Amino acid sequence: DTGVSQNPRHKITKRGQNVTFRCDPISEHNRLYWYRQTLGQGPEFLTYFQNEAQLEKSRLLSDRFSAERPKGSFSTLEIQRTEQGDSAMYLCASSSQEGRTNEKLFFGSGTQLSVL
Amino acid sequence: LAKTTQPISMDSYEGQEVNITCSHNNIATNDYITWYQQFPSQGPRFIIQGYKTKVTNEVASLFIPADRKSSTLSLPRVSLSDTAVYYCLVGDLTIIQGAQKLVFGQGTRLTINP
Numbered sequence: 001d002t003g004v005s006q007n008p009r010h011k012i013t014k015r016g017q018n019v020t021f022r023c024d025p026i027s028e029h030n031r032l033y034w035y036r037q038t039l040g041q042g043p044e045f046l047t048y049f050q051n052e053a054q055l056e057k058s059r060l061l062s063d064r065f066s067a068e069r070p071k072g073s074f075s076t077l078e079i080q081r082t083e084q085g086d087s088a089m090y091l092c093a094s095s096s097q098e099g100r101t102n103e104k105l106f107f108g109s110g111t112q113l114s115v116l
Numbered sequence: 117l118a119k120t121t122q123p124i125s126m127d128s129y130e131g132q133e134v135n136i137t138c139s140h141n142n143i144a145t146n147d148y149i150t151w152y153q154q155f156p157s158q159g160p161r162f163i164i165q166g167y168k169t170k171v172t173n174e175v176a177s178l179f180i181p182a183d184r185k186s187s188t189l190s191l192p193r194v195s196l197s198d199t200a201v202y203y204c205l206v207g208d209l210t211i212i213q214g215a216q217k218l219v220f221g222q223g224t225r226l227t228i229n230p
Binding site for chain 2: 004
């Protein structure tokens with residue numbers, strides 16, 4: 001299966017610690033998204049990469065959050081000085097856009113973060 | 117992006133046809149409609165997408181009336197494994213380089229009973 005892969009699946013950390021998540025998109029996909037989902041709610045957009053360039057960031061993404069996508073391949077999302085409110089499922093999605101076609105996102109299984 | 121409204125929850129039984137309707141009164145000319153399915157502890161999975169009239173694939177059908185202010189996802193002969201949350205979203209067809217920033221909302225929690 002060459003779907004979107006996210007690691008780790010689960011992460012438990014103490015408040016104030018830094019955490020980093022990794023996303024490996026589908027290999028030929030040039031577009032990569034990060035979303036966050038809390039219990040009972042739909043996913044919320046965090047940030048978007050076109051190849052290696054981070055083109056858009058949500059206002060939800062505070063300065064404690066940073067995302068990278070070196071060489072336009074895998075991506076990492078780092079949260080510094082974690083807070084209990086950061087507890088959520090962090091989802092990565094990728095897609096390829098060919099001209100003016102409707103975009104279909106392929107999501108990974110997410111990383112469930114619990115901040116104690 | 118147009119706001120979508122869909123029922124919070126629905127119940128049905130195995131073998132039945134299930135129709136989930138989504139309202140998007142403020143849909144723009146450039147917007148298209150997409151439905152995703154999400155199981156617990158998994159990311160959403162694309163089901164179907166359309167702009168107008170009817171679209172059918174191996175999983176579902178999507179009905180969109182002429183005014184496009186609503187859409188209906190139809191799941192034929194559901195099984196227990198169709199129990200999931202279903203999201204209706206609208207996205208701008210003209211966005212090519214920028215992010216779609218799809219707004220998922222709370223979705224419809226569909227429960228299929230034996």
